[in-house]
Amino acid sequence: MQRRKFLKAAGVGTVAAAAFPMPAIAQSNPQIKWRLTSSFPKSLDTIYGAAEVFSKAVAEATDNAFQVQVFAAGELIPGLQAADAVSNGTVEMCHTAPYYYVGKDPTFAFGTAVPFGINSRMQNGWRYYGGGNELMNEFYKKFNLFGMPGGNTGAQMGGWFRKEIKTVEDFKGLKMRIGGFAGQVIAKLGAVPQQIAGGDIYPALEKGTIDAAEWVGPYDDEKLGFYKVAPYYYYPGWWEGGAMLEFFVNTAKWAELPKHYQSLVLTAAGLANVHMQAKYDAVNPAALKRLASSGAILKPFPNEVMEACFNSANQLYDETMAKNGDFKKVYEALKAYRADQYLWFQISEYTFDTFMMIQQRKKTL
Amino acid sequence: MQRRKFLKAAGVGTVAAAAFPMPAIAQSNPQIKWRLTSSFPKSLDTIYGAAEVFSKAVAEATDNAFQVQVFAAGELIPGLQAADAVSNGTVEMCHTAPYYYVGKDPTFAFGTAVPFGINSRMQNGWRYYGGGNELMNEFYKKFNLFGMPGGNTGAQMGGWFRKEIKTVEDFKGLKMRIGGFAGQVIAKLGAVPQQIAGGDIYPALEKGTIDAAEWVGPYDDEKLGFYKVAPYYYYPGWWEGGAMLEFFVNTAKWAELPKHYQSLVLTAAGLANVHMQAKYDAVNPAALKRLASSGAILKPFPNEVMEACFNSANQLYDETMAKNGDFKKVYEALKAYRADQYLWFQISEYTFDTFMMIQQRKKTL
Numbered sequence: 001m002q003r004r005k006f007l008k009a010a011g012v013g014t015v016a017a018a019a020f021p022m023p024a025i026a027q028s029n030p031q032i033k034w035r036l037t038s039s040f041p042k043s044l045d046t047i048y049g050a051a052e053v054f055s056k057a058v059a060e061a062t063d064n065a066f067q068v069q070v071f072a073a074g075e076l077i078p079g080l081q082a083a084d085a086v087s088n089g090t091v092e093m094c095h096t097a098p099y100y101y102v103g104k105d106p107t108f109a110f111g112t113a114v115p116f117g118i119n120s121r122m123q124n125g126w127r128y129y130g131g132g133n134e135l136m137n138e139f140y141k142k143f144n145l146f147g148m149p150g151g152n153t154g155a156q157m158g159g160w161f162r163k164e165i166k167t168v169e170d171f172k173g174l175k176m177r178i179g180g181f182a183g184q185v186i187a188k189l190g191a192v193p194q195q196i197a198g199g200d201i202y203p204a205l206e207k208g209t210i211d212a213a214e215w216v217g218p219y220d221d222e223k224l225g226f227y228k229v230a231p232y233y234y235y236p237g238w239w240e241g242g243a244m245l246e247f248f249v250n251t252a253k254w255a256e257l258p259k260h261y262q263s264l265v266l267t268a269a270g271l272a273n274v275h276m277q278a279k280y281d282a283v284n285p286a287a288l289k290r291l292a293s294s295g296a297i298l299k300p301f302p303n304e305v306m307e308a309c310f311n312s313a314n315q316l317y318d319e320t321m322a323k324n325g326d327f328k329k330v331y332e333a334l335k336a337y338r339a340d341q342y343l344w345f346q347i348s349e350y351t352f353d354t355f356m357m358i359q360q361r362k363k364t365l
Numbered sequence: 366m367q368r369r370k371f372l373k374a375a376g377v378g379t380v381a382a383a384a385f386p387m388p389a390i391a392q393s394n395p396q397i398k399w400r401l402t403s404s405f406p407k408s409l410d411t412i413y414g415a416a417e418v419f420s421k422a423v424a425e426a427t428d429n430a431f432q433v434q435v436f437a438a439g440e441l442i443p444g445l446q447a448a449d450a451v452s453n454g455t456v457e458m459c460h461t462a463p464y465y466y467v468g469k470d471p472t473f474a475f476g477t478a479v480p481f482g483i484n485s486r487m488q489n490g491w492r493y494y495g496g497g498n499e500l501m502n503e504f505y506k507k508f509n510l511f512g513m514p515g516g517n518t519g520a521q522m523g524g525w526f527r528k529e530i531k532t533v534e535d536f537k538g539l540k541m542r543i544g545g546f547a548g549q550v551i552a553k554l555g556a557v558p559q560q561i562a563g564g565d566i567y568p569a570l571e572k573g574t575i576d577a578a579e580w581v582g583p584y585d586d587e588k589l590g591f592y593k594v595a596p597y598y599y600y601p602g603w604w605e606g607g608a609m610l611e612f613f614v615n616t617a618k619w620a621e622l623p624k625h626y627q628s629l630v631l632t633a634a635g636l637a638n639v640h641m642q643a644k645y646d647a648v649n650p651a652a653l654k655r656l657a658s659s660g661a662i663l664k665p666f667p668n669e670v671m672e673a674c675f676n677s678a679n680q681l682y683d684e685t686m687a688k689n690g691d692f693k694k695v696y697e698a699l700k701a702y703r704a705d706q707y708l709w710f711q712i713s714e715y716t717f718d719t720f721m722m723i724q725q726r727k728k729t730l
Contacts, residue, residue, distance in 0.1 A: 028394050028428050060628035061426055063393050119718060121486065121519070124639055125646035154486070155714040217713065236717035263425035270636035274489055281490035285705035288712065298712065306720055335730070340650035342725035347653065347663065348582065349520040350722065352601035353484060353715065355671055360707035365700070
């Protein structure tokens with residue numbers, strides 16, 4: 001309190017700054033207040049919580065000089081317009097899933113996940129050390145956005161269905177809430193995709209406006225209550241094998257930020273990134289067990305369905321690349337990276353996990 | 366420069382602090398210099414680099430007011446004594462693998478990885494949101510250490526062997542460099558484990574002082590040159606399915622640190638944690654391909670060997686729990702967590718990865 005009063009009295013950063021060395025010190029942590037709009041409701045504490053982890057880390061490290069106030073979806077801005085609000089400067093930053101904006105440009109999909117893309121760990125490798133951050137920011141720049149990885153859900157579940165999916169034919173006419181680019185993949189198989197924000201899915205599924213819906217995984221899905229109205233819980237969510245969240249900052253606001261605050265923002269985003277995945281991983285198993293005991297019927301998508309979706313996705317990639325240079329550039333980079341990653345991951349990582357899963361089934365763990 | 370001169374002249378934090386509100390502002394980022402000793406040589410840029418990622422994040426966010434100077438293994442302190450130097454206050458902090466200190470207490474092993482433990486993502490879930498950080502710090506406190514997750518290698522390779530491992534019998538008399546608690550597991554099978562710091566392994570293997578050696582995975586192992594002297598490259602490294610590194614801070618130094626610097630240290634450690642795993646994941650595939658084309662012969666451990674090691678590990682857990690209350694407390698917590706994790710990971714994550722690996726083998730990726 002005293003400190004802020006003093007800052008005001010001293011006219012820090014204006015007249016006094018020229019006269020004494022003193023204000024230069026006070027400026028080392030200038031008072032800055034930003035607003036961050038989240039695409040998620042507070043009730044989804046893991047995904048919404050990533051923005052809070054970020055905000056807390058920034059405030060604490062600067063002794064509350066740099067404050068980023070987090071607003072839930074709808075408080076300032078509707079959930080699916082978070083990036084627009086950053087793009088036009090209404091708020092300084094947001095926490096969102098870039099694939100919500102595939103309507104503007106399908107290249108946004110790579111910021112979250114694309115069908116049959118890469119898993120959570122591969123996403124981090126790609127973004128931080130595989131050229132992914134550079135490629136995505138080259139693209140985001142067109143929308144006045146600077147992006148940073150801000151959490152991951154891991155491989156999502158395939159969602160909740162009122163009826164069983166036995167063959168590809170069962171997608172025909174199916175109205176399904178599905179995130180991002182995947183909607184176009186299932187549309188090729190005859191489904192009718194819908195983009196609906198997290199908080200609005202349950203009523204649509206309950207009323208029968210939609211026949212199926214996917215959100216994230218056990219912990220969130222249990223909260224949203226889907227098991228009450230659609231019993232079949234399919235996996236895997238092949239359209240988001242590692243769905244990444246993003247912190248977007250308005251590029252002009254980013255350029256104005258003192259260098260050491262820029263660095264802190266990147267560091268705090270890294271913390272939020274690792275924490276969000278860690279929290280989902282810690283809380284999902286118990287939720288899965290509760291869902292199963294509440295009557296959810298776990299089903300893997302039949303292999304025929306997986307193959308058909310894979311082929312449909314590859315057709316869509318080809319069509320989209322033919323029309324969109326940005327999409328082509330990012331997809332080709334990701335494709336090369338993906339093949340090598342799946343070569344490597346099947347060696348030690350997969351063999352270790354497989355052995356352990358066999359033990360889990362034998363109840364020897 | 367001007368700023369530091371001024372700080373000196375004003376006697377910040379001593380006499381002046383009591384008289385005016387001004388120095389309180391200057392104190393917001395007090396000048397602090399710490400030393401961090403790494404257990405790793407600079408040449409292993411991924412694992413050593415995690416300490417640099419940490420140090421850079423701390424320095425940048427404070428405009429260089431808080432500097433943590435990183436020293437490679439041997440510059441100040443030998444690689445395997447890093448935690449001792451923090452424990453006795455020789456340096457403020459270190460970056461190390463806690464399982465190097467199992468000779469003091471086997472409970473240290475849980476800070477890195479235990480045989481047939483949990484994978485990298487599960488480690489983060491356990492440490493940040495599964496009670497792991499609290500449990501480990503309760504234990505570390507006895508050694509004047511405060512620990513934070515500081516990177517992960519992912520599931521390691523099983524190492525380099527001069528001769529094939531066809532049955533459990535092949536472990537008899539085998540002199541092997543192996544990290545942490547796993548040495549005791551293979552000792553039960555008749556092997557002679559050795560603990561040797563990273564930089565010293567190659568000469569031992571070349572001279573025939575040892576018959577086999579494991580380090581981390583393709584990227585590091587290639588640098589260390591093992592493929593030149595031991596052709597069989599086994600997987601998985603069942604003793605480190607997700608080997609975590611740790612930043613240790615001396616508890617007294619930690620208590621002296623201003624609260625906002627404490628927060629920044631935790632945040633920067635989180636960044637280093639996610640970056641180290643990301644970098645290994647990004648660089649390992651190309652290294653694996655180079656090793657294979659240099660003549661490395663990739664081999665999975667036979668299932669019979671895996672089962673024998675699993676049983677041997679479980680015997681060792683029982684024996685160690687009977688003797689050591691700390692070990693028992695942590696192992697029981699980890700065991701319950703592990704079973705639930707492998708239940709959940711085999712649903713969506715594993716099914717997605719499996720489908721993608723099949724495509725990789727079919728060359729359709």
